[in-house]
Amino acid sequence: VTIRLRISLALGLAGVVAFAFRDSPLAVLATVTALNLMLREEFPFSHFPMYADFSPRALYVRVTDGDGKPVALRGMGAAAPLLTKVYWHERRQAAARLGLAPSRLSEAQLREPGTRTLAFVAGQAALTGALLPSRLHLYEVDLTLRAGRIERREQLVAARGPC
Amino acid sequence: VLAPPGSQDLGAVALAVLRAGLALYVLASFPKRLPFARQPYPTGLARLVDLTFLSAPRSTQILWGAVAAAAGAYALGIGLPAATGVLALAVAGVGALRGSQGGSIHGPQAPGLVLLVQTVAFGRAATIPAVWASAASPAGLAAQRTAVRWSQQALVAVYVSSALTKLLTSRGRWPLHAAYAPLQVAKAAEQAFVRTGDAGWRDRRLALADRLAAHPWGTRLIFSCGLAVELLSPLFLLSPTATVAGGGLLLLLHWAVGLAMGLPFWPHQAMLLLFMANPLLLE
Numbered sequence: 147v148t149i150r151l152r153i154s155l156a157l158g159l160a161g162v163v164a165f166a167f168r169d170s171p172l173a174v175l176a177t178v179t180a181l182n183l184m185l186r187e188e189f190p191f192s193h194f195p196m197y198a199d200f201s202p203r204a205l206y207v208r209v210t211d212g213d214g215k216p217v218a219l220r221g222m223g224a225a226a227p228l229l230t231k232v233y234w235h236e237r238r239q240a241a242a243r244l245g246l247a248p249s250r251l252s253e254a255q256l257r258e259p260g261t262r263t264l265a266f267v268a269g270q271a272a273l274t275g276a277l278l279p280s281r282l283h284l285y286e287v288d289l290t291l292r293a294g295r296i297e298r299r300e301q302l303v304a305a306r307g308p309c
Numbered sequence: 310v311l312a313p314p315g316s317q318d319l320g321a322v323a324l325a326v327l328r329a330g331l332a333l334y335v336l337a338s339f340p341k342r343l344p345f346a347r348q349p350y351p352t353g354l355a356r357l358v359d360l361t362f363l364s365a366p367r368s369t370q371i372l373w374g375a376v377a378a379a380a381g382a383y384a385l386g387i388g389l390p391a392a393t394g395v396l397a398l399a400v401a402g403v404g405a406l407r408g409s410q411g412g413s414i415h416g417p418q419a420p421g422l423v424l425l426v427q428t429v430a431f432g433r434a435a436t437i438p439a440v441w442a443s444a445a446s447p448a449g450l451a452a453q454r455t456a457v458r459w460s461q462q463a464l465v466a467v468y469v470s471s472a473l474t475k476l477l478t479s480r481g482r483w484p485l486h487a488a489y490a491p492l493q494v495a496k497a498a499e500q501a502f503v504r505t506g507d508a509g510w511r512d513r514r515l516a517l518a519d520r521l522a523a524h525p526w527g528t529r530l531i532f533s534c535g536l537a538v539e540l541l542s543p544l545f546l547l548s549p550t551a552t553v554a555g556g557g558l559l560l561l562l563h564w565a566v567g568l569a570m571g572l573p574f575w576p577h578q579a580m581l582l583l584f585m586a587n588p589l590l591l592e
Contacts, residue, residue, distance in 0.1 A: 149356075174426055174459045175543060178466035183473060189353035189404040189414075190421025194471035197570075198478035200489035204496045208503055216503045222344065226500035232411040235350065266411070273364075274344045287499070289492045294523045296495050 156184035204289040206230045212281030222270040233263040260284045260304025281307040323589040324453045330583045332384035353405035360406040386444020390435040397424035419577040422463040430456040460584045465542045472539035487532035488525035494518035497570040556585025
């Protein structure tokens, strides 16, 4: 209901913008900008949130085999940036269920979003016929900036497959 | 009648080149397969329709046939209102399915928006039989000129939206926070390494990230220039010369983002090359 309301509101407001700019040679620019900002992520509209702000930390995830060797996910519909987005989505969902901020989840609480992210990888591999190592590890990498230097910390979040 | 005041007086040849370019882009970039059996986080058209049927090989084949036929008709200038509508719907459907997997995609939005506004532009002229029959008819040419001008506005809207989102999200502090951008440069380098396995490329980007991290004010200045280009991009619509020059500036911006983040945004660049940084617009 919230999403439908938001979309209806966005379309209504965009209609108002289109009407207000109807005699302007830039009516399309104004209307598409309004739709982008109000609909946010409803393809092909987007408010382009990538790098919309920079924080003192950068988190991402990577998948390795049981020996720590990176697993390339190209061609599976699970490229590294998408995987990080899926992981963050799962992490936000888990945090919402627990009533916590996504950044406050403990190591044990991160296991569920991590496991679900690895399940997504396995699902994509099954769908595309790609071969995966029998054992998969999901690592969360945390980059921070301190005194003009980049520091890197890595943590095993979840594992899948036989030990 | 259809072209707004001040519309570029593009000739039939230039318009044919633009149509052929857009049709070729759609054909070249259209995915050969859609490995998505679920749409767990629906977006766009996926909110209205379960688009997972597109992932079945037979559906993908049929979709390909429809897109190829529509792209051919669009390039030849036949049945433009219907051809553009089919292309817009196909790109919107595929983009929505790909974007419904839990992480938004930010590549094909620009061509998706261009096709959407062109569909509206040609839809407005759909009651004129000459627009369906021939792109070279006076009504057909007028409709295409409107479509080109609207495409340029849709492209500029992408950059204005991006700039406004930066300022709104950071509460105006984006230029200051840009000092942390080197972390994203390093992150992008490591993620690209997983994809490409090119250790040399990764190490060069990590070295760039280290240099940027060591010079926060220089980093702020460089990134703020990019924000200024995005924010001022409506000025690129003032004249054909401004459009071509501005399109070149936006291409330069993409080159810099590609260099730093490994995200060249090829679909955006292709649309800029066609509808903005294109010397044919100066004719």
